Amino acid sequence: MLVKEFYEILEKSSVSYRTVLTNGDSPDLSGQIDFAKSDELLERRTAAHIVHYILKNILKETDEPDITLAFELKDIYECKVCLPHIAQVYVKGIMSAEGNAFGVRKPVDDGEAKEIAVRIFDRASRVRPEAVTFQSAVSVLTEDGLEKLIKEYSPLILDIDTIDAAETGESKLKDFIITKKEFDTNKKITKIPMTQIIRNPYCIRSYIESIARFDTNDLAYPVVILSRSTECAQTTGECLVQAGYRNVWMGYFDPVFMQKIWGKRVNESKPE
């Protein structure tokens, strides 16, 4: 769909839209909105910009003060000039996300355009995103809890050690680390020293990148910390939570139990 076709849909969707503007003439927002060239393909970021412009400048609707939910969108930072517009239309429930991504450059089709048009002018039809409750602290897993977490979410397991990097060896869990995303099962998995995470909690991003093709900006992905030392796991987990990781678990498990869990998992299915 082209931008100008979106304008036509907007025009047809509401009499009030036309009359609010200059005496019923079609709006020409191309001079107002940097992305909105009439003959260009309408991307979702452009639609968000146009919609936000209409809400603020034509319908005089106030912005949502709390756009925290928008920061759960993993691609929200892809367009820095679009971010406030995307945040508003998302939080107001006018444009939705797919999973945890907005789809910044995804084209808008006819069906979606019409839905957007309705929601701009009919507030009752807006579908606000649900508030997601994340942990504010590290949660402790029981063995049953871990088994359940693995079954449902395939969390990222981190084997944390208290000793320095120079002495860190290969993880005993090397065959057992499973993620929901594509994972290279032959990668060498090493332990991560606790001190490294305490200084730079985001270092696990580069660690994750080295072992799996994984979206390292997704701070909501479940992370399980295993360590021989409960205190080590707790301290590491707290660092991750303070750094913004929102789904952090910890546990110390009997190696026999671990063998049982992983052995069963590996035999049953390949990583997704």
Next chain:
Amino acid sequence: MNNEELTKKETEMIPAPLKGEEFRFDAFKNGNVLYNKKKNRLPAMGWNSWNAFGSGNTEALTKAMADKIVELGLDKLGYEYCVLDDGCYCSEREDGKLKNEPEKFPSGFRALADYIHSKGLKFGMYNDIGTNLCAGAAVGTYLHEAVDAKSYIDWGVDFIKVDNCYYMFDNATFSNPENARFTYAPNIKGIKLVSKKYSDSIILSVEEAGKLTGKGAKLNEEGEVKYATNIGTFDGTNTGTTPVGDMSGELHFNFNIGIPDEYEENDLFVEYATGREPGVGEWLQIAVDNEDGSKLIYDDFLEASEGKESFIMSKAIPITLKKGKNIIRLMNHRRQENTLNSYAELLKGFNEAAPDNDIILSICEWGKTQPQNWGYKVGDSWRILNDITFRVGWDGNPGIGRWFDPGTPSVTSQYNKAVVMDEFAGLDKGWNDPDMLMISMEGLTDIQCKTHMTMWCMMNSPLMLGLDLRRVEKDDWIYRIIANKEMIALNRDALGVQAKRVRTTIDTEDPSKEYITNNNRVDILVKPLADGSAAISFINVSEITKEGRFSISADDIPFDTFKKGSKYSVTNLWTGENSVNTTGVFEAGTLAACDNVTIRVKATD
């Protein structure tokens, strides 16, 4: 489009050949600037429209800001640049030239510059090294550098901030993600050397004979095929990766030639596989290092393979080896070199249009290409990360700033990276730029704003105000922060040395170099000053009160220019309180959340 136009277009889509050795990665550490870039300039100070008004800036608003700078006496304190950020141009060029957006800037840029100059201030603008600006206007400087530089000179521009959205030769923001083909070498399995004299060959696999150097390049050991991958430069846009040390990796093969001309003239073949994604590209650079120096023998695309693990052999590449030690380097530093090249084109344009110009060039590629390595060659400052806020203000709304964020948009995200980058800054180089100030934005307390100012002044960062100055009155809380003479004096000190973090309460071997993103800590920064004194900042980076005593002794101040004595005058740069210290140990007590105590200490005997 005829064949000539097609060829030109295709040519335009390929990075230009490097103009000389000085543009190469190997020259980054030699300290030489390009095109007579000026040195010995302190960080820029002024006002920029982006955080204050976003794309909604107008001529009227800019004039109002210039008026306020003078009314508040900020010009007397050093705030001199009035900078128009994105959102001021027509969305298309007119006759190939940049044009003012007629509704927002009806009088044109020359008239606006004249107005600002009449106030005793300097005029700044914004553009981009790509094809479009970040907000979308198709007026980036790519292939228009000379024309645009002339326009800026004609308008009387004194400062230019240049972004890198829509950049042709990297997977920058809004650019084609497949541009990674320019910035990464292909996956490499091995090489073959065929002697022209003896016609025999040596085959070397990466696994057996290849040596990976630097950072990032790695050996893929998955499956039966072993190959080197990820040969390129780290993307520095986001938090989490240290800016110190190697930012790229290479693949080396060493040859020791015992007999003269034994393997002198050869054909080199590379077994490789290409891709168009981060980690595996299509562009390869090959250099030979020996006693004669380093010679670049290949710097171009390789023919695309069917897939990133479908290895093929390259065509013959002539290579000369010398008696003794030779290192064949396979690499790709084009991410840095292409970007340097583009910014250099602009600098060249300015200098050709007006050889005596004094324009400040503010590099704004968000740290993507690790500009701390090369920025000094062409620019006066370089951004180190993506933006400090994405929730900029508009007329009537101050925008939102944060103290902490896991990503880049917060005071501490920028501070945590800039604070370990002191080695890259200086009068003979330029300045690390942790982005514009967010003082007075919603979401930041007055204490956080005060510490934000302290951090930027201690770190010799450019001081660019990002607020609607009509909200400021003389002696209100905002004014007391942005107009703190003592704090500004640190930033303007003639010695031009960025503060060093000498202590931190997080366990680390080297607090001055360790990249720490855990904010639960207190930092102690020391900045040497031209008169032999030093500024010391005790900064509580956390959002909780830190109890205790935090101290540093005169003996631990690591600057030769600092004059020690048996007695020191101590001035608190926020309270104005003066005291005398005879112990030579300087300390601060309990620090409130996000607060700082900053003192200047000077030996009196």
